[in-house]
Amino acid sequence: MKSLQKLSLFLLTTAVFISCKSGDKKAGPETVATKEVKLKEQTISYKVDTATMNNYVVYDENLEGPRPVVFVIHEWWGLNDYAKSRARQLAEMGYIAMAIDMYGNGRMGTDPGAAEKLAMPFYMNPELASPLFDSAWSAMKNFSQADMTKTAAIGYCFGGAQAINFAKMGKDLDAVVSFHGNLNVMPANKDLLKAQVLVCHGDSDSFVPSAEVEMFRKQMDSIGAKYSVKIYEGATHAFTNPEATALGEKFKLPLKYNAKADSASWQHMIGLFKQIF
Secondary structure, three states: OHHHHHHHHHHHHHHHHHHHHHHHHHOHHHOOOOOOOOEEEEEEEEEEOOEEEEEEEEEEOOOOOOEEEEEEEOOOOOOOHHHHHHHHHHHHOOOEEEEEOOOOOOOOOOOHHHHHHHHHHHHHOHHHHHHHHHHHHHHHOOOOOEEEEEEEEEEEOHHHHHHHHHHHHOOOOOEEEEEOOOOOOOOOOOOOOOOEEEEEEEOOOOOOOHHHHHHHHHHHHHOOOOEEEEEEOOOOEOOOOOOHHHHHHHHOOOEOOOHHHHHHHHHHHHHHHHHHO
16 A cells, blocks of 8 residues: 555656656747847949949848848938938848838938939939849849749838839739838739838828828729838828928928827838738
8 A cells, every 4th residue: 555655646746747848848939048139241342334323131040041132222412311210120020121222322311402413313214223223133142141932122201202103103012001102103013013011100291191091091092002001190201200300490391200190100011021921
């Protein structure tokens, strides 16, 4: 009888021990160190006609295998650190990102007049942007980290308009996101548009009035497009850029950063990416 009791006690103790060890294994993330994000940043240069384009590519080199690609298109100021910072954010999330240089030869819009001169040709003739995107696409294919079957483009102001234009041109993108960008530079064509479109718009944006938003909705509805428009109360043009308020004051423009709208629009973008990738 005593032997049976000792055996039972031994089995019970062993079971508890095994259970505790199993519990430790379940703790996984709390007990096993994970790899830190280590960003690899580089500039790739190539010619498009006579212009030298300097695109910025960034990804987490501690992450193994191919991953979705996100192209980032800058504001009318040019490829500055703001666009690059968004690319870095995307890389930290596990994407490989390329911020596209739309102007080339190191040209930047240092003031509204200079920026307008650089950006306006793309509004007058949207097809000018097509070879720039195609060249960026070809350059990205050289990265083993890039899964070219999963692609998106996002853009800010001028860049938002370009992102939507690329979708309307029929570029092979799964999704595009416009942050406070113009919406109706090109007509919508049901035979070309493949990407899902997300528009993030401030209701106080005087550069992109509500009439333009409504026209965009009608065009997209008319072709049965997959799209969504998110409106942020009290947000003006350039609401995602932390430097917008200072730029607005400097150049007497209705620009202002809105932290709440910035955060909400980024989350809406993340939601779309989780859906399509």
